[in-house]
Amino acid sequence: MSRETLPAVPAATIRKYFHRLLQPGLSKHAQLRQSVIQAVENGELVPDEKLPPERELGVLLGISLGTTQKALSGLATDGYVIRKQGIGTFIGQPKSSIRKSWHYRFTDLETGRHLPVYAHLLGRSIVDTFTRAAQLGPDPEGYIRIDRSISVDDRFYCYSELYLPASRFQPLLDLPREKLENVNLKEILETECGYPTTEAKGGARLVQLDARVAESMRVESGSWALRIDILGKTLDQPISYQKMFVPPANCDLDMDFVGPPR
Structure with a gap:
């Protein structure tokens, strides 16, 4: 099955992590960003799976379209998602960061x-x-x-x-x-x-x-x-x-x- 025809990831996965991260002082875009990262690291979101559309995701989580786009843009920079114009946003392969850094913590x-x-x-x-x-x-x-x-x-x-x-x-x-x-x-x-x-x-x-x-x-x-x-x-x-x-x-x-x- 091609990336374009994959069904969207159940919205419940992202919503579950999003509500887990509710805490004072944490911005909504950081909350969404960490929700996706944690779901990927825990294997609940896997490469090539399709995320809900940006507007639908924002409505689901009670956040603005701009906030959703800001979070997804940062995730795309790190390789956690791939955004394809007119097609959708898909889980990608995140870059490998330095393990056990001493000085850049x-x-x-x-x-x-x-x-x-x-x-x-x-x-x-x-x-x-x-x-x-x-x-x-x-x-x-x-x-x-x-x-x-x-x-x-x-x-x-x-x-x-x-x-x-x-x-x-x-x-x-x-x-x-x-x-x-x-x-x-x-x-x-x-x-x-x-x-x-x-x-x-x-x-x-x-x-x-x-x-x-x-x-x-x-x-x-x-x-x-x-x-x-x-x-x-x-x-x-x-x-x-x-x-x-x-x-x-x-x-x-x-x-x-x-x-x-x-």
Whole structure:
């Protein structure tokens, strides 16, 4: 059966989750968004199933058409739904977010849930040195630098520069590019190179962004951002140095620098 001829998902599925999420301070569009996400994650809405029409869905839930469209637009950005003009809205295949992120744990102020985080590899190279190389110690082979753009729920973008001693982490240069997309790099350091991150410490300060970093974060050059410098260790041995840039955003950032439970 083609996607176009699939029957609409029973409205009761969405309505059930929608009413479960009733809570003070939660906007209606966030409520609908989370209803669909939870139903998908629980397997009650599956890929290619068709949602009720936007207007019908709004009437069913007692919300405006604009609110319904705002929620579905955000869901479409994340891949949870696919909107086909003149045909309808269908459950899609959501993007794979970073699992067990250490440093990009942003909390939605409305829902209290951690926002999904997606990482895109911008480049990797060998550099002779960098500003804080002394914290990692000298390495005759230089340092591997990995640049990534970090999307937080597609609401805003962070930027990351990660430096690693080249003599220990050479295998990272040969990994297929896709293995460095949407992953927690600390897991890669452990599985590919045998160096688990057991401790991370850092500090933060406000900086103005240069044009290169600002472009990656999709903000104007000279904008202010929070720069967080993080030194990663394994058994007190420094193994990584990360520069993380975060723009102003209406959510909380968990800054304990401790990974979630394994």
